[in-house]
Structures are given as C-alpha cells and as structure tokens.
Amino acid sequence: MSKKYVDIETLKYILYDIHKLENVLSKERFKDHDLESLNLFIDAVKDFSDRELHPYFKEMDENPAYHKDGTVIVHKQVQKVMYQSGEMGIIAACFDYKDGGLQIPFSVLQAAVYIMDAANNHLPGYPSLTQGAAELIVEFGKQELKDLFVPKMLTGVWGGTMCLTEPQAGSSLSDIVTKATPTKNEYYKISGQKIFISGGDHQFAENIVHLVLARINGAPKGTKGISLFVVPKNRPKANGTLEYNDVTTVADFQKMGQRGYCTTHLGFGDNNDCRGWLLGEEHKGLAQMFLMMNGARIAVGRGAAAIAMAAYRTSLQYANERPQGRKLSTDGKKNPTEKQSLIIEHPDVRRMLLLQKAIVEGALSLVLLASKYQDILTTTTSKEEKEKYHLLLEMIIPIVKTYPSEAGAVSVDNGLQVLGGYGFCTDFTLQQYYRDIRISALYEGTTGIQSQDLLGRKVTLQNGKGLELLSAEIVKTIIAASNDNDLKTYAKTLGNQLELSQKILGHLIPFAMKGNYERYLSDANLFMEFMSIVVVGWLWLEMAVDAKKKLAKSNRKYSETFYESKIHTMKFYFKYEVPKTNALAESLMSDEVLTIKKDKEFII
C-alpha cells in the first residue's frame, strides 16, 4: 500500500513553523529534548506506521474484531502495536520521569500519533486509551496503585479503558447505576454493566485495567454522586500472579467502520467478586474523569483529521493518475481526437481536492493549536499564563473535537466522489475512510453535546473571558495580515465575521439571562459550525501570513510551490467556506422558534 497516507512536510511545517514548537521547548520540563531529537522521534513513528500499521489497514476492516467464548478476537497486529508503542515510548511519552515517562511535549506526541491514525485508525486507540487510563491512575491514585498498574500499562503489556456509558444512560451520565459497595478491605465491590467500551477486551491482553464510573451506596443522585474506580480484569496478587476479577465480556458491538478497533459490552461483578479501588475522592469521579476528557477529545479530533488526511492523499494520487474526459475548448465543446486529460485538470475535481486540502490542513492546525495550549498550560509557571491558556484550551476543545469530525467527514465524502464509481467499491480505500471517520462525531460526546458545551458553558465561562482571549488571538493574526497588501482583504473579512459572532451572541445571550436556556441553546450546533469556520479561517490566515513572509526570503525551508499552495488554499477557504458563516448567522438570529417542543406535535 502507498506510504503517501500523510503529508509529513505539512505536518512538520504546522508543528514547527506555525505553532512554533521551539517556544515550549525552552521550558524546564523539556530540557532533555531538542528539535532534532523530537524530529527523530516523529520519523521513527512514521517508519513504525509504514511497517506495522498501514499495511494492515484494509485487512482489519475486512476481518473485524468479534466476540467469541467470552473474549474478543482482534487482529494480531493489535499485540504488535501495543508492545511496540510501549517499547518506543509512545504510551509513556508525556508522563513525568518519576512515573516512568519521557517528558516529551504533548504536541509532539499528537503529531506522532496523528501519523499512526492516518496510517491505520483501527490501531492507535489501543495504546492511546491505555495512556489515558494510566494518566488517571497517576493523577489520582495512591503510590501502591500506581506501582501496581502503571508500569505494565506504559510498556503496553496491559491495556486500559474508560468505562462511562451504560445501556439506560447513554450520554446522560447522571443516570449511571453501576454500584460500588464498600468492604472491610481497601477495595469496593463493583457491579453493573458498561457499553461501548473501546478496546475493552481482546485475546492478547494479559490484563486490561478499566477506569469505571460507579455510584457508592447511598451516594447523591445525579452527576454529583459518581465516583471513579480502577477495576482490572485480573487483579494482581501480592505474589505477582493475576487472579480473575469477575469482569465479563458480555458481547461486542459490530460497527459500520473502524471495525478493527473493538467495542465491547462489559459486565462487572456477576459473581459478586469484582473488586475496584477508589481513585481520588468519593463522589468526585466525574470531575476527575473529565480531567482526561480534554485529552480524549483532542484525540478524537486528531484521529478524524488524520483519516481525512489519508483520504485526501489517496484521492489526490488517484486524480493525478487517472485520465478521463477532456478540457472544454472555447466553443464549449470537447475534441474527441485529443488526448484525455488527467482528472486533476478538471475544475470540479480541483474544487473537491482543494476543499479536502483546506479542511484537512485546517483541522491539523487546529489539533496542534490545542496541543500547544495544553503544553503551555502544563509547563508555565506564571499564574496569569496558566489562567489564560486554561481558558483558551477550554474554548477550543469542543471545536477541536467537532470540526475535524464534521468537516472531515465532508472532506472524505468529496474524496470518495473524486474516484467516481470506484470510490464506492471496496477495492479502493475511500469507502473505508468514509465509514471509519463517521464515528468521530459520536465518540466522547456527540456534536450536539460539544455544541452545548461550547455555547452553554465555554462562551459564558468567567463572563466571556475565554471568548475574549480567543478573539484577541485571532485579532493578532488579523493585524499581521492587514499589513500585507495581498492579504488585507481576507483579514478584513475575518474581522467582520468575528464581529458577527458578537452580534449573534448579543442576540442569544438575553435568552439565557431570562432563564430560557432551552431557547438559548436550541441552535447551538449552528453556532458551533459558525465558530469552527471562523477559527479555521483564522488558522488559514495565520498560515498565509507565514507563507508570505517565507516567500519574501531567499533562504526557504520548503519549496516556493509549497508556500504558494498554502496561500492558495487559504483563498479557497475564504471563497468557499467563510461565506457559510453569513447563512448560519441568518438562521441563528432568526426570530422563529421551530425546534422547541410545544403542546402540539409537528414532527410526524
């Protein structure tokens, strides 16, 4: 299979030149790393992905994980990738030295795992979730729990999961009923059912460490009565052996896409012998779990951005190789004796490819922006800066989860269309990308939930301070672009749309102030789309500003065409995507209320 599933030049350009990795590298935490060593790490992961991930991409779709005899049978490459991710330090990358980590910047890890996602999105979830689960244990666990679980997880010997969803609750976590009953010992007895558990079990796992949300007997109702537990499939005994911990794999979920990444239904305590160890404080489980949620949401956006990238590279390659049809001559006709054109020469195909490029690279920049914020937040010693980047990150999180998922799916859809009928056939991978990416808008909070989070929580956080800070960042780029004759018209457009966002909020916020939250949030999805386009428009303008600067220099890292293609794609984004904000604003500021339930039922 072609190794062109990712544009490494652009990835490094955005990481190094746009988001300026070197700035965070100056921090004490990263003193043992430099650009060169981190670049080698990224290249090693690319090489690893070429060898161990990408060749199995289609195979894993055609041979999905399945439930058999109480476990889940996954592709053999799951074991390889878990172990090697341990060995190469991918799982341990961002942990502290004291916890067995490498103190690599979060942005660098995201760039590296992005490559893995693009190579084969069915595999990176196994090590990624293990890393996430280990993070929670490190953050909230007592030293003995850490010692018991974390080393085996960071080396990829044991897997890890997060168990939130239950059949009757879905996204509504306040309805969780899984029970934790205190015992005389230091552990609780756990009983309940969890569904949609990614990587929940497989035949290669010596052990899987589940992070489970449950309710201690007598806990308050709702989200304020939820606690967090470590519940391994097998519990380690004092002598180092493992003992079965009464965690059963009830079933798996067969999915339309990402079929090699297993999704399981787990039962805890069917025989009243399932032990769980409390992490952190009683009843604070949800808040604790949510400390990890930012990382999980960036990961979903990263995965979607990467799938869209791989689909783009595939359709681009096809368009550069497939002859079909001819250009129109000045009489509007085609001359059948002329040689056929490559389809990349047809304007409509170019439009679809440029749309993909605009979404794919915009989404990538967004993911690495959030990762940069995370790095600054983790390393800064200034209280003011911590506050600032905390708010910026909170603002951007729902967007970084949603834009790559939603626009990424549109992008893959266009990629499939570039291949015509072949795009729909299983001989080509476009149809697989199309199916795989669709889960992104559902994972870790649907688009609806992210949109409620953005408008309902993030915009109003500290009286709008987050949005103010984000706007200030955008304005910096607008000012820089305004000083360039070729860019100032785009800067002006972006400025106008930023103002328009204020106008929209001016229209909506009074509803919240009057206590009509349902009305305030009813079109949150449209606001999400609006803000996403503005933010990604900003990131494109930022790239164009940089590209213009580099083009003015004689000494360039990349080719002239490379920089020109960035400016060209920015223009494409502003011509074809940015105008959509006006339509969204019109809908958002309409006085008609059509989606709030009244006495009469109109949806029939």
Added chain:
Amino acid sequence: MSKKYVDIETLKYILYDIHKLENVLSKERFKDHDLESLNLFIDAVKDFSDRELHPYFKEMDENPAYHKDGTVIVHKQVQKVMYQSGEMGIIAACFDYKDGGLQIPFSVLQAAVYIMDAANNHLPGYPSLTQGAAELIVEFGKQELKDLFVPKMLTGVWGGTMCLTEPQAGSSLSDIVTKATPTKNEYYKISGQKIFISGGDHQFAENIVHLVLARINGAPKGTKGISLFVVPKNRPKANGTLEYNDVTTVADFQKMGQRGYCTTHLGFGDNNDCRGWLLGEEHKGLAQMFLMMNGARIAVGRGAAAIAMAAYRTSLQYANERPQGRKLSTDGKKNPTEKQSLIIEHPDVRRMLLLQKAIVEGALSLVLLASKYQDILTTTTSKEEKEKYHLLLEMIIPIVKTYPSEAGAVSVDNGLQVLGGYGFCTDFTLQQYYRDIRISALYEGTTGIQSQDLLGRKVTLQNGKGLELLSAEIVKTIIAASNDNDLKTYAKTLGNQLELSQKILGHLIPFAMKGNYERYLSDANLFMEFMSIVVVGWLWLEMAVDAKKKLAKSNRKYSETFYESKIHTMKFYFKYEVPKTNALAESLMSDEVLTIKKDKEFII
C-alpha cells in the same frame, strides 16, 4: 421489521393533492384508470413491499451478491421480486397496450416503486432496469425484435441492463471502444468490455438482455460514432430455445452499500460469437440511449428520496421511544430526580428530525413533480404544451437526480446521529441507509456531471426559455402565498432568491459568451446547490399554501396536525436551508478564480 419505512399519507398527499394526479387522469391514454383503481395499485405494491422486500433488507446487506463460477450469486428474493413485478404489472405499467403494457400514469408507477425503494433499495433495480431496457427496444426496435424480447422482459422472466461504461472511459462516453462488426446477416458481431453493469447477471436469470453502446467499424470518433445494440446473454433461436451468446461475467464489484444489487463486469465476444442487433439508426446510439436517461435519472432521485424517507422513519421511531437526559430548567440545570425525557423532546434532536423531514418530503415532491411533467409530456396533444413541459422536464432532471442524492445523504447522516452510538452499529439499519444512499450521487452521471448539465446545457437551452418557464411556475406559488398573511414573508424570501439566481447568471453568462466555458462552469456544483434549494423551497411553499387552504375548511382529508406539520416544516426549511443560498451566491459571484489549472500546481 417495522413496516413504518414510508409515510404513505404524505406520499398520497403529494401525489393526489399537491401534484393533482386527477388532472392527467383526464387524458385519453388513462381513460381505463381512475383514482380508486390506481390507489389500489399503490396499496398492492405497499403490501407486496411489506411482505417480499422489507423483511430482506438487512439480510441482503449482510449477504452481498458475489461472483462465482462465471455468474453472480444473488439473494433468492431477486427471483421472487422479478417474477412478481412482472405478474403485478409493475414492469409493464407504463407501456402502451399494444406493447403489452397497462398505460398507468408514470407518476403512479414512481409513487409505487418509491415504496419498494424505501422498503429495500437492493431489489427494485432489477425490475426497473429491465423496464428501461424494454422501453428502448419498444421505441427503436423492429417488430420482430420487440416480439422476441419484450414480452419476456415485461413479465420479469428475463432481465435487462444498460451497458455504457468501459474501464478506460468512465463517464466520458466519447471514449467507448466496444466494437460492432457488420456481418452478412442482420446482426453485428460485438466485442468489448463493460463495467459497472447493474443487475448484469445472476443465477436466476433465464436470460438477460443487454442494451450495449458500441462503435461500428469505421464510425466517427467521439459520441457521434456510437450505436445502440440489443445483446442478449442467450440468443433466442427460431425454435424458441436459447443459445449462449458469448457474453461472459468477468467479475463483480463489491460495494460499500446496496450490496444486494449486483454490479458486474461483462465481456462481449471473447470467442467471436457474440451477436448484437442494431436498435434505431447507426451512430445515433447515444441520443437514443439518452431518451431513457431522463427516466433513469428520475429513478436515481426517487431511490435516494426513498432511502432518506426510510431512514427518517427509523430515526423518528427511535426518538419517540428512547428516553435519555432531561430538559433544562430555568436555572440552566437539570434535575436528576426527574424522569428522563424522550430524546425527541430535545431541541437538537428535533432539529435533526425536522431537517430530515424537510429534505425527505421536499425530495419526494420534487420526484413527483418531474413525474407529473413526464406524464403531461407523454399525453398532451397540444404542441405548445409539449414544448413547455419538455423544457420544464429538461430543467428539472439534473435537480431531481441530484437533490435527493446529496441532501438525502445529509438527511440520513442526521438520522444516524439521532441514534447516537447505536446509529453506527450494525444492529441498527441507519448505518446501512447511510452506506446505501451514497451511491446515488454517482449513479447515472455524478453530481459534477449533473451540475454541468444544469448550468452548461439546461440553463442556456433555447436562450434560457426553460429557466424562464420554471421561474414562471415558481412565481405562481409566490403569488398564491403572498395573498396569505402568514405565508407572505416566505413568498417574499423566495422571490428574492429567485431574483438572486438571475443576478448569479448575469455574473456567469458573460464568461460563456466570451468563450471561457471552463470559467463559466467551474462552480456549476454550487449553482446546482443554489437552484436545488430554491426549487425545493418553492415545493415547500406550495405545500404550505395547500395546507393553509385545507385548514380553513371544515371537511379535511387529513388531520389538522398533518397540515400544520407541513406548514411547520416549510418554516423550518426557510429558516435553516434557504439562507444557504446567500452564501452560495457570494461564492458564485466572487471574482477569485482558484480551481482552474494554471502553469503552477497548487494542489500538493
């Protein structure tokens, strides 16, 4: 499986009350039919679909058609549906009495097959394509060819196909190379390869009659050298037996969706013994084939509209049954001790359902509008009316192919999202509808090709006469709505957007006049989207005008809620969909040219 895959009330409302079937029933051709008998026909097809199509919908996806030992193995229901479609007169419905037909209006057949499409879109293609192939033989064949093939096809004993695409040509039919060599007899020797042939072979077919585009030796290059041939898999001999005609099934195409509807690769004349009979005139094959193309394109739109309908009904049912989460109270919080809400009560879920309803019923009205035009065209004796409805049909064809396919896919996407994580799981059918509908934008000319057709050919037809006639139809509804106090604001909006379409054309047409066709057509897809929204907005306004009238009467065919839901959905369409035309207009009238190939390559 639930029988609620189609909203029969709305289907009949649009057929009878909106597009007023009774008007065409007055024509001589239909004198043996009345509303009652045709209604019985539709009900019989619904009953047939409940019994013989819908129960196999999931099964056919899970057991796709496959190539084996030189044939294609399809689901057993293919045979049943072919025979019964013959027996019930579904295949013969629109043919003349003299050719073995029933002279049923085309609109009624479309309504009936729409039900079949909604029930199980993997099956109706088999009888539908057979009908299309038989139509061509009836239209262009000599009586002996008709006698030989048509009766067996109309009774569903033999199948039929259309063979256009070849591996090296794709959509570019001028590059067809399949050869037809004259012989001393009345037949030609055919040799060549055809791909993407739907229903091209299966184990139940006693015979399959292929309609093949080929080039007679020495024919001119390009589309003007293509002729049309009848090429059966087995040729009937004088004694009534069949003799193998050297048509081989080389392979099949495995697809992401519509997996029960086989797609084949056929070889003709590998042993120099494949006979084909010329239909109509030499070198006129493409024009002749295109006489059928309008029907085929309406059929694709109809199928997409039906899949979107079935997906809507499924997600609506789920939303009405699934409890999850709670409504926000006036402090913006949720009370966990309250009973869970049904998800249909959440505004965002209502928005997704209403979006589906707006697209689904709008698309249905569009399909039945085109069908009505077709009926008038077939039956009118007035030359003027023939001219008018010919142009109206030509205008609407690319839209009726495209809108249900593109917006329909968006609609199914929203339906999947309504189910949350379950929507992605194969236990539920939403993911299947999502995969199935995706082929619609590729079949019978991709969206790109339809858009070129709309802007490049149809808009400019007879100096814009077609668009003028269409606008006049739209204006009639605008005037009717303007006289209603509740509707006049929507009428005004639609009028503005209709004017805006003129402004866009005023911007674009000068490029064509200057011979810059590439520039003229480069954003044809956006123009298609613009016109689709205007046309469907018109159809919604038309429904609202009718609903308002009926609500004013005491004697109503449907419930008050039924009519109110139509008005409500119209408002939804104007709030959420119509504003998109402004964004599209902005892009269409931008002076930036970004998708036409220049010397430098910006797509990298």
